[in-house]
Amino acid sequence: MYMKIIILTICVWRAFSQTEAGDKLKEMDYLDGSIVENKYLLPSINISEHSEELTNHTNEKVSVGLSRALDFYNTQLLAANWNTIKIELSEDCAKDMQTYIDGLTAGATWALKMDDASGRYSTGWFWGNQFWTGSQSLCENVSPVKGVILANGSDENRLSNVTEPLQYESYKKLLMIHSQQPQFDLGYFVLRVNINNSFTSEERILHIGLCLPDVCTNEDARVLFEETSRISQKVSLKVGAIRSRHQRYNMFEDVTFLLLCTVTAGVIVLLISGTAFDVYIQQMRKKKKTLVINCTTYSPAGNDLSETVTKLDMGTSGFYMVSGKGDDNNNGRDQASSGTETPSDAGNKYREIKLNKQFILCLLRRLVLAFSIRVNVNNIFNQSVGSDTLSVIHGLKSISIAWVILGHTCLVAFKYSDNMEYRKVVHKEFMFQTILNATFSVDTFFFTSGLLVSFLYFRANAKGKLDHPITNKISGFWSGFLHFFGLIIYRFARLTAPYLFVIGVLEVTMKWFYYNSVFEPPTLDHVNCPNYWWRNLLYINTLFPVNEMCMLWSWYLSDDTQFYIVGAVLLILAVSHFKSAAALLLLFVLSSWMTTGFIAFSNSHLPGADDPLALFDKIYDKPWTRLGPYLIGMCVGWLLFKTKCELRMNKLTVIIGWFLSSIILLALVYGLHEINLSPLAGAAYSALSHSVWALGLAWIVVACTTGYGGYVNKLLSASVLYPFSRLTYCAYLLHPIALRVMVMSMDQPLHLGKGVMPVLFLGQVVASFVLAFAVSISFEGPSVSMLRILTKLTHSQEGSR
Template identity: 30%
Template sequence: MKWNVLSLLHIITSVTFLTKAQLDGRRYLTEGFGQVESFEQAVQRINSLNIKSKQESLQQILTNSLDHKGIDLDTMAAFLGRLSQLKALDVNVSETCFNRTEHYLGGLMTRQIWALRMFDATTKLPSGILDGKMIWTGSFDECTKVKATVQIKVNGTDNTTHLVPTDQFDGQYCMPTVPAPKSMAAYGVSGIYVGICVPAGCSEEDVKGLVNTFLAVLGVKEGGVSNVNCAQVDKTWTSDAIAVVCVTGAFVLLVAIATIYDVVIQHKESPEPTVISVPYGGQNITANGSVGDHSLRVDDYTQLVNNTANPYVKKVNQAGTLSKVILAFSVYTNGAKVLNTKQGSGALTCVNGIRFLSLSWVIWGHSYAFCFTFVGNIGPIFEEYKNSWTMQPLWSGTFSVDTFFVMSGLLVTYLTLREMKKGSGRFRVNWGLYYFHRFWRLTPPYMLVMMVYVPTFYLWGNGPGWPKGGIDPNCKNYWWANILYINNLLDMSKMCMGWSWYLANDMQFFVISPLILFPLFWKELIGLVILLILLLGSFIATGVLANVNHLEPSSQYSQQSQEYMEILYMKPWTRIGPYLVGMVAGYILYVTECKPKLNWVTALLGWAVATAAGLAVVYGLHDVYQGHPLSNDVSALYITVSRTVWGACVAWVIYACCTGYGGFVNTLMSWGAFVPLGRLTYCAYLVHPVIMYFVYMSRRTLIYATDVSMTYFFFGHLVAAYGCAFVVSMMFEAPMMGLEKAILNRDKSA
């Protein structure tokens, strides 16, 4: 401790001596933080500063802080001596790393600027440790910009001395995991991540050996470095990444050609398009993109309707199959469809707003969950959020996914039963196209996002927390599980694109839906009994698993969060409840034909019960977060019924809005601006975690979380997600939809 205090006092003394030299810098602080200046004033002030002299003064401060003899120099000398011993013992540290480390320490002792920069870039003991600041980043950019030149003195023949360079190397940023004190284990802290700057040429194993040696010099006898991650600034392009760029470039070129063809040629030749109706291939359901269109999007030319006719028409030019295929890639045509805010008469317009707000809830929760690793004040902010009533929806954010399950079950049931009624049964629905259409609408954008994201993410940036091998190394071996929509059945350690578990569940529910829809159509009592049996089976499975494994009522609260996720959160037999509730709601809408069947007293009672139940689900665990745990049985009961209860609340909102009892809620959810946002929701769901990974992992410093900063992150992620979703939709989703339509129309005419 003595040398730390002396060093600190010496730094303060150095700063005092340099007060006059830093006068302009102090004036900058006063002006910059005390008042707002115009852009022109800022440029003029910056140009007036002698940046080079200020930089030299700062370097002098650092040099002076090392000039206290017997403090840092003794430690360095001891370390150099230990290095020599290791070299003699032939320890597994490369000779290049040995030599360059000796050069670095020697340069530091002789006050070489490049060595001072490496030392300055290495992390020091920071503030905020008691608040949970366990990642000490240092200065990534300062380290990686170091260009070291090692020189030795050589006597010339004319009795002069010359400096001859013997080695050149760059700074390399590494982050070893140093064991935390045993006293911190009670808080779940197993290690401290320390950013250090070492010479390039040292491998991760070399750095591990060097750091352990340095810890031994400092008297740390227990434990050692468990892991080292060195940043890779100069990255090599893999064959997969090159292939992705080529394929993506081909898509961009095709989209550009199609757009030019659409704008310049097609519209010029046919200024007056013909108006024709566009059902799904003339056979299938034309609502929400046709039968079973996934609940995360609303199709551009179809709507949920409560009459027997498709109210939508689409203006297209009379063109051949080739023209239709080309136009499928046109941004001009596809963009107009996506951004159109018109809705057909009788459409279930409230679904648009519910989609957008539900995904906003997902993104809000992920904005916090994804960044907690990079938060420097995690301790106090975690306690504050647990105690805050306003933050309870954050802890309950997983119910947002159940909203999508409800909508999916409702739409599949309502639309399919209507189509079966038109054709007097099963022969009206082409069940092959029923499954193909679902797979085709979901899979191309899903797989193309994976294709771009997985092989190239490592190239997008760098930083202290940037993964060298990308985010999802499992995708290389287990991508097939995603394309088969069974990835939720794998262990979490094998999952690719972890957030895609929802898509797997939704597809699995969709696949088994006809087993319920047939009985509902022909013998409704049998269909309802099957629904009830499946729901009770899900309740029993969920309750038993939760009780036997003694799981806490929330994955956020549970100390066994991974076990909770694998056993309960991602499995279809524990998540099907809200989907079944949605099917019941869809059946009721089908039977009643979306016509009012309630009096106002019943409607008010329904709203009161749904509101109370929804609030109980969202806020029911507030006392648990305050340190008052539920018993194992009560916890299992909450886990078993909470998601289904929430699904029933959402189903009531949709039913009330569709039958004229929604009031201002229906007015808000049916706002025209939600229509294009609803169409982009699926792609926004696919890309939003990728955006968050990029933003958080490319940071050079930790986040100091506040309500303001996290709200800013949330809105930034929300806007970026929908902006990227529009690009993905124009590049991948909309063209695939257009191709499907062109092929089906061609087949029909043939």
């Protein structure tokens, strides 16, 4: 008896010992190899009442892994609780889901593919993976079958020979389950799910893809997901939004898409016509036949032309060339004043009507020629610097646009990656400051814009090219106002054609991706562009909240245009009141610094520690915080004009200048690495950093244009950079669209690593410039050419009156 008690006691002790050892082993296995913060430790969780059928109706607490706690859309739960769940579904959805469950139970391939196409937790919860997308392409390629298609003819014959209704339905269902394809259409649903749990400190948002019968509604998808995801009481979830093809976007019912097609077709016709006409002109030149397209020759606006009009042998085109010079004595005017119409007067009227027709025809031909692909391609690849820029500017613009593309590539890649937290790792690396501070690239564009506007304006004014017959007839305020108005109209006409086209492309593509992509668009362009495109057209979109902005990166164009308006006022004023203009410019710069510093200090913005775009709507995109570099560029432009790009500096001055410039630029990009600023220092940095960057660039431009650039000037002035510089405007407009198309066309999120980003960046540079080239020769190049034609025309016409 005692012996039995002793043996029983030993057995019980050993059993408890093994259980405790097992529990400790499970915990050690989970914690082995890493130190986990308390907030990330997984507690033991209760299996919910919905899973009792899976645990023999026990309420036992068990230690589980992360995959158990995040086991959403559990098809095992779906099958176990189907009788309860199907009541909440629509009739058609419940019917097809029943077939799906039967297929899963029978191990049918098509059902397993559907299950495999739905997204679930795999790995990367703490690495920032919020895209459990499954595979949309797999779901779409599990092709539905119309009707009953059997493996062989004997099966079909046997089905047709079944006469009993119950036997027929049973046999049909059996064949349906074991078929290689489902008997219903499939739909892919993307659910945005808000997750609250006890093992992370903040709410998480997941994007989960489900492959379900297409007849299921969004509400059906919500019920199916929520009812099959209650495995853990430590995790609560709520479906925030659902996207599916039930909200299909039809391009052909979209006015914007139809308008884009019309414009594109019209431009293609003009490109073909312009190129064909250009080829025709080249052939005439080879045949040594002169084709005059200088329309000022035909100007009938008061010009006194000789009576000789020679018709060239150009077939039936009726293209005329006026020969001879005007009669300085203007005898016809004396005769007309007598009130008697002479034969000479009648001839003059006939000749004037004829010249009007010739002038209009010539003008139309010149405008069509502006669309010549050959001409516009030659303009892009022309190796001459051009009278409207400086050689060093080409290099600065080319490097800056590459820097902009790099920064945007990283932003988009991190947003659509399954390891978002990887950014926090590379964020600590020294060279990653190059990406974090890519915001200075935009300041380079502001600086070069201000410089060229100022330099070219003062140079044109000195040569008398700004004199216009209209403004010369009046003086004072109205002369300045008309001059100012002309500058604004010229800029608007030059920029707007490609800008509007790209806005239309963005609106249509984002609408399409919103309803067809696994991922949600990064911004609300599909909503904002149809409602607020007019703000972009007026270049005032930065004066409104960022959540209402169409084409987020267009903030630069808005600011640059507003700066151009300010600059035009200062330049017109400087011609007659230079000191007043200089004082006003200084006031603008100081006001910008003070405003930026105040906003940064009020919002406790700490550069280096905070995201550079943290205060996008308060600091980053507002014109009153970014004005400094533009005005500094204007000052440099005036300096180069006054010195005629010729300065004499001794060697010590040159060395000090290059040293200070290099230190300034490198310190701004890399100087805040692992440095924490005080609120006051952070405000000062926010206020001054952009202007200081412009000062660093100022030395580079001055040194390179005055002969002290050395190897830097050779690099920045390299002729190979000229085409890239001329395409920067269109590349800036288009590169974010190329980025979005790449990412949102994918089935799965990116997985980032050090070797991935350079490949993505180089690919985006190539894609962006290819697209920019196409848009430039179609819209930007013709717009600039036509503006030059019309500008020269107005000068010649008004000058002849």
